Amino acid sequence: MEMRGADEEKLFSPSAARNAAAITNVLGPVLKPAACVLEIGSGTGEHGEAVCGLRPDIQWVPSDPDEVSRRSQAARAGEIEGLQAPLDLDVSVPGWTHGLPKHDVLVCCNVIHISPWAVAEGLARGAADILEQEGRVFLYGPFLEGAKTAPSNLEFDASLKSRHPDWGVRALEDVISLFARNGFQLENRIDMPANNLALIFSRTAT
Numbered sequence: 001m002e003m004r005g006a007d008e009e010k011l012f013s014p015s016a017a018r019n020a021a022a023i024t025n026v027l028g029p030v031l032k033p034a035a036c037v038l039e040i041g042s043g044t045g046e047h048g049e050a051v052c053g054l055r056p057d058i059q060w061v062p063s064d065p066d067e068v069s070r071r072s073q074a075a076r077a078g079e080i081e082g083l084q085a086p087l088d089l090d091v092s093v094p095g096w097t098h099g100l101p102k103h104d105v106l107v108c109c110n111v112i113h114i115s116p117w118a119v120a121e122g123l124a125r126g127a128a129d130i131l132e133q134e135g136r137v138f139l140y141g142p143f144l145e146g147a148k149t150a151p152s153n154l155e156f157d158a159s160l161k162s163r164h165p166d167w168g169v170r171a172l173e174d175v176i177s178l179f180a181r182n183g184f185q186l187e188n189r190i191d192m193p194a195n196n197l198a199l200i201f202s203r204t205a206t
């Protein structure tokens with residue numbers, strides 16, 4: 001649940017406030033000096049703000065198909081070094097990368113479970129287009145891992161499906177297969193607080 005700030009444009013998400021430091025810690029080492037980052041489904045824009053706060057050398061472009069979210073991201077953009085104006089990107093639209101420059105890292109937190117699978121497919125396909133050869137994909141969120149799945153993630157999956165039949169916590173193996181079909185391998189998997197994972201994908205060696 002997102003809350004409105006005093007300036008009526010900036011949104012604040014309690015979960016983003018809780019996980020921003022943990023995400024910044026694991027994402028920081030993935031970002032080479034002066035890295036160009038594109039974030040998909042940036043929501044309130046707090047993750048970009050947190051990372052840019054520690055890494056003034058990088059350029060971080062937030063995005064979202066939702067206009068209210070983009071206004072929140074735009075309100076943050078002017079306030080911190082490196083945080084750029086948001087783009088209107090819907091990764092389920094074929095060719096969403098058209099006209100965009102290459103980036104070093106594609107970041108996507110808490111999006112692919114709360115949208116249809118076509119969004120994950122568009123994300124992986126777009127990553128292949130938009131990333132530099134040495135680029136990385138950084139995915140964060142809950143995942144299903146068979147019998148190892150945390151009960152809280154099973155409950156979350158059921159509640160997402162009750163809200164929309166095409167939503168749901170994704171199986172880690174399906175996400176790894178999807179990125180493999182698009183030329184990426186899982187380079188690192190990091191256990192995060194509250195039964196979330198951070199996944200880092202790099203291009204499969206050819």
Ligand SMILES: C[S@@+](CC[C@H](N)C(=O)[O-])C[C@H]1O[C@@H](n2cnc3c(N)ncnc32)[C@H](O)[C@@H]1O
Pocket residue numbers: 013015016040041042043044064065066069089090091092108109110111114115119
């Ligand atoms: C649960 S919020 C996560 C926001 C933020 N990344 C975070 O972790 O706090 C999901 C976001 O995904 C965005 N989204 C939904 N469908 C999308 C799509 N097809 N392409 C890009 N973003 C999408 C929503 O507008 C929303 O801002």
